[in-house]
Amino acid sequence: MRKLRGLLALTMVSVLIGVAGCGAAKTAETNAPKDAPKQVVIGFSQVTLDSPFYVSLMDAAKAEAEAKGAKLVYVDAQNNIEKQNKDIQDLITKGINVLILNPSNPTAVAPSLAAAKQANIPVVTVDRPTDGKVATFVGRDNKKMGELAGKEAVLLLGGEGKAKGKIIELQGDAGGKVMMDRRDGFHLAVDKEPGIKVIQGPYCDYTRSKAVKAFQDLLQANPDVNLVYAHNDDMSLGALQVLEQNQLAGKVKIVGVDGLMEAIKAIPTGKYDATVLNDPQLLGKTVVDTALGVLDGKTYDAFIDAGTTLINKDNAAQYINDKLTFAASK
Template identity: 40%
Template structure:
């Protein structure tokens, strides 16, 4: 009886030891899975970037700035291109949510339409940061952009000075529903509205697109030949407008753009584009990544992070 009791005790001790080892393994797995809400076990931050389009040099530069900053920070960056399609952007953000990224950066195609995607990220406990353009709803941790109202006003003030306070002006608007178009237009009108001798004779959308800037400007010139200046909400439309103006032989018309893309700066230096407002897209992309890394690490960040503007004119 004593021998059987001793054997039973050994078996019981072995069982307890095995159970302890098994319990320890489960605890380690649980800890690994719970490093942050979504963050990988190795501590590497994964950031999703939903960008409105890669057909615009401004956003290409913004993406490149983000990629460079992500590499320097040791973070993984997943970029999805909406191709200026709201439905495609929402689908892309849903994919990022499914991938359980730590933070999502959104450059909206439409500030209203993107709200459902922002709310979906909120429901998944993934922080959202908007870049260059704002979302009109949902919870956003931070918005990183230039002061587009101030930039539009800078452009308007420059045009007023260049015209000597007198003349007819055309405004080429960006894509309806974007905060950039709304804010740049607001700033421009703050500068020029109510000024004696100055009149905005046409204000039409060209969707931030060079080809549309060309066609819209052609139509405006056909209906109204008495134009002294053009303000375009971005450089792509400004460069399209320049093509129409040059084809019409009206090279005395002042054209001002916005973004300071490489093509626009070249045109400014050549004297064909009067000025452009430099928004520094690379810096916007860089700040977006730096902010995302901080948010993923649990740090508190500013709700609005501005990027400096400057007016670029011929030296």
């Protein structure tokens, strides 16, 4: 009998504890905030991460998204438009709120733009524009950058009307808008000089290793080269590597684009002559802020110019910073 009474008491205690637990759970549910804002998810389709410039741009974008309380999900197209279109479709399926796009091809990315439009997802392009309509493009005037490089090349070879010499040009990616602008802008300046001859090298996809291989052949065929111009500093530094191997560093002028810190540090040594600023940190921060602004209903001009300038022996010291991979805008 005593055992039975003990069991009944124990059962009643268990029931009371269970009821109390349910009440606590309901209270917690009741006190939970209703309509809590969902975290904004930014999708970022990057053309490639096989480049220090694009790695720096991506790192800056991630840091800014985190600072603004958003989540950034990125994918690497690896310079492959088919992969990029597939990647973007996957991002849309996962439920992103806005898409940041650095297109590997300005025209062939059209299916992705159409898919984003169908899903009511705004698109902001960065560094490279598209042929299709987007909310805005955050980048720089690459034709102006090429022209700045061209004017400096003319100056290094004797000045306007007096410039003489042979230039080897290392090109970016075949058919790329940035490549064409940096090429065309450069030629706006140098083609005015009858004493300058330009040898256009192969497309090296903005990578140092490809530039090294290409320039080895170009130097052998053109030992009388006076100046090297590459569409980015990474390729120019590849050319410098070959010149050093042939005891020609400092004897052949070098001009690049992007403001890579390694290149800027070489300017005071006389082995490198000039680069054109292309701050990826500012691009990454600006494009994330712009994407969030578009989500908030803000409107922007079709092109947001992040600005540029020439860096040479006169101002290189102002931009040297051991903590940065690329020079920061002033």
